[in-house]
Amino acid sequence: MKDREKILRYFAASGDEAKDMAIRLLDIADSVDRGRPFAVGPFMAPFSRQIGQTIAAHMKTVVAKSFGGYHEAERVKIGFTRSDYDGPVDFGVSLLSVTWDGRYCLIGHRDVLGSLMGLGIDRSVLGDILMQGAGCQVVVDSTMKDWLMDNFHKVAMVPVKVEEIPLSEIQPPKQTAKEVRATVASLRLDAVGAAGFGISRSKMVQAVEDERTEVNWQLAKSPSQTVKAGDIISIRGRGRIEIVEETGMSRKGRTGLLIHRFK
Known part of the structure; x- marks a missing residue:
């Protein structure tokens, strides 16, 4: 695969776990590209979905799918099928x-x-x-x-x-979300996280610096990184929030957000 090293460099920036998942999934995707109708990897962390989709987008000849037993599963298996294969996939x-x-x-x-x-x-x-x-x-x-x-x-x-x-x-956990509406000066992680979790900005910064915070299942890079609608932010011990949508700008130039908080 010509873009293999490019993909590995990209995910290496997210840490060793992401790089290891990328290596494993690239090997699986290559086996399908060489002729197998489909191939499935082991259970992996949620971020593997994004890695699988990135690989498929670069290869063109394969399609990435994921399954973990139920729709909202966190740990999933990533499978690749040939783009012209429409048969069943046994995820095991x-x-x-x-x-x-x-x-x-x-x-x-x-x-x-x-x-x-x-x-x-x-x-x-x-x-x-x-x-x-x-x-x-x-x-x-x-x-x-x-x-x-x-x-x-x-x-x-x-x-x-x-x-x-x-x-x-299978009986998936019942998830109840608390709706949070807030306005923030910017879409920085520390500002949005503080509003969503209902904590001070300094505590949010500390949670990032202590490596207890993840954005879309990746370790947060810094308190100043930008987040957007659709992103999921989690803090170990506090649960997670999902940025549902931006609801507009206030007269003072602050961004309105609709956030769902899960415990």
Whole structure:
């Protein structure tokens, strides 16, 4: 692929994780360009969608698709198909139900993920973990489902029951958004983030400098970077906001914004 190095340089600026994802996805796309009808990668972070679309736009001969078990999935698999292929694509995604004694209500997402990683498996075989009270659903690579059912027995020392269920029974988390309307002097990250999260600008700057802030699933570059409608800003421990639209300019030249805040 003639633009391979150009694409790698571009995503390398976003950090090692983005560069590693780009290398892996470029190899997958190349295999389709050379004749395979389709090829699918492992589970990756949300930013992989943008990388896949960028690769497809440069190659022209392939189309990028993504799937993580449900529409709003964060961790997804990126697949490439030949542009002239209209058949099915097997993403190799399965769903496991994990349940435990309801008395252990303090078990959380971190406990489940930690126990799974403690088995020595790679994060790339795991999709989203959907917590559901005394249990959860785990999206997994289909090649690992049997092994996990045989070896995943405890979460934080609590015995668990693991079984495969149809992907159609997946229960995505219910997301409720608070509507925030604000005006900002500029579309700088620190100004928009402070308005959206309801915190001071200095705290927003600190969250960026502490590397707790992401824009569209990439680590924020600086408090002064420009954001726009459609962007998603997240702060670890505070949730995320989505800039829905610019609603116009005030008489004082401030930009009006409609923002959705998710917890």
